[in-house]
Amino acid sequence: MKFYKYQGAGNDFVVIDDRSSAFPVSQELIASLCHRRFGIGADGVMLLQNASGYDFRMVYFNADGTEGTMCGNGGRCLVRFAHDLGVIGHKTTFIAIDGEHEALVSPQSISLKMIDVSSVDQTAAYDFMNTGSPHYVAYVENLEKYDVVKEGKAIRYGEPFVSRGGTNVNFVEVLGDHSLAVRTYERGVEDETYACGTGVTACALSANLRYGFEDFVDVKVLGGDLRIEFNRTDDNTYENVWLIGPAEKVFSGEINV
Numbered sequence: 544m545k546f547y548k549y550q551g552a553g554n555d556f557v558v559i560d561d562r563s564s565a566f567p568v569s570q571e572l573i574a575s576l577c578h579r580r581f582g583i584g585a586d587g588v589m590l591l592q593n594a595s596g597y598d599f600r601m602v603y604f605n606a607d608g609t610e611g612t613m614c615g616n617g618g619r620c621l622v623r624f625a626h627d628l629g630v631i632g633h634k635t636t637f638i639a640i641d642g643e644h645e646a647l648v649s650p651q652s653i654s655l656k657m658i659d660v661s662s663v664d665q666t667a668a669y670d671f672m673n674t675g676s677p678h679y680v681a682y683v684e685n686l687e688k689y690d691v692v693k694e695g696k697a698i699r700y701g702e703p704f705v706s707r708g709g710t711n712v713n714f715v716e717v718l719g720d721h722s723l724a725v726r727t728y729e730r731g732v733e734d735e736t737y738a739c740g741t742g743v744t745a746c747a748l749s750a751n752l753r754y755g756f757e758d759f760v761d762v763k764v765l766g767g768d769l770r771i772e773f774n775r776t777d778d779n780t781y782e783n784v785w786l787i788g789p790a791e792k793v794f795s796g797e798i799n800v
Contacts, residue, residue: 544797544799545559545795545796546558546559546583546795546796546797547560547794547795548583548585548792548794548795549620549790549791549793550620550766550793551617551619551620551623551738551740551766551788551791552738552764552766552767552769552788552789553736553767554586554614554617554620554737554738554739554740555584555585555793556586556587556588556616556621557577557583557587557588557589558589558621559588559589559590561590561592561602562591562592562593562599566590568604569608570608570609572608572800573604573608574606574608576588576798576800577606586606586732586736587603587605587611587614587731587732588603588604589601589602589603589604589614589617589620589621589624590602590604591621591624591625591630594637596638597636597638597643598635598636599625599630599637600637600638600639601617601618601637601640603639605729605732606731606732606733607731607733609731611640612641612675612676612677612741613639613657613674613675613676613741614676614741615655615657615675615739615741615742615744615786616738616739616740616790617740618637618644618646618655619655619740619786619788620790621637622635622637622646622648622653623648623653623790623791623792624792625637632648634648639675641658642658644657644658651789652787652790653787653788653789653790654786654787655740655787656783656784657674657675657744657784657785657786658674659780659781659782659784660672660673660748660784661779661781663748663749665752668681669681670745670749670753671710672745672748672749674741674742674744674745674748674784675741675744676711676730676741676742677708677709677710677711677730678710678713678741678742678744678745678746679698679704679710679711679712679713680713681713681714681715682714682716682753683715683716684716685716686714686724686726691712691714691726691735692728692734692735694712694714694728695712695714695727695735696728696733698728699711699712699728711728711729711730711739711741711742712728713726713727713728713742713743713745713746715750717750717754720756721759721760721761722760722762722763723743723746723750723760723762723763724764725739725746725763725764726764726765727739727742727743727764729742735765736765737764737767738764738765738766739764740786743764743771743786744771744784744786746762747759747771747773748771748784751773751775758772758773759771759773767788768788769786769787769788771784771785771786772784772785772787
């Protein structure tokens with residue numbers, strides 16, 4: 544089987560051209576492809592499939608082999624892959640598990656339009672919202688030394704979230720005006736990842752609510768830098784939410800499956 548490896552801000556993926564619908568989907572196979580010792584190694588697997596009325600369909604699987612919810616950096620990488628294949632030009636409309644997405648392609652970056660967000664659950668300790676995937680957002684000090692895996696796992700498997708299927712967990716430090724640092728424990732990977740697109744999106748919208756950051760937020764993650772642009776309407780709905788950052792091919796190869 545021919546495969547491709549792409550990464551966006553350190554969030555890395557095995558990508559398959561599955562327009563023939565020939566990929567033998569199984570949790571065991573996908574988990575083995577993602578294994579960093581015995582497989583290719585990745586945070587997830589993505590299939591590019593045909594979809595009536597769209598340029599393509601994005602199908603995303605977590606590193607543990609389960610089918611995932613929306614993955615923002617994965618979506619940006621799949622757009623770059625579709626462009627590299629010649630499936631799309633410099634803009635696209637595709638379909639994913641959370642609905643329709645638009646994207647823009649440039650040599651330096653991929654800009655992905657995320658879903659609108661109209662509901663944010665706020666408490667004194669955290670914000671919670673769905674940006675295509677569920678995200679818990681909490682603000683901490685000294686993020687660089689924070690035990691993201693221990694604390695993130697406790698929240699992901701604790702109530703009230705575990706009975707809802709779990710949540711991704713983001714820890715945030717404010718660096719300055721319109722500027723955040725974010726580290727994320729990802730459900731399905733069950734570890735910290737170098738970046739999480741839906742996660743940094745949630746953190747940016749949270750920073751708008753808590754700190755008044757308007758229109759855009761720059762986010763530093765372990766794997767690089769991302770930007771989120773958005774509009775907040777009078778009824779507190781977030782529209783025109785764009786996740787912007789690099790996405791590039793790392794290598795390609797063949798593997799027996």
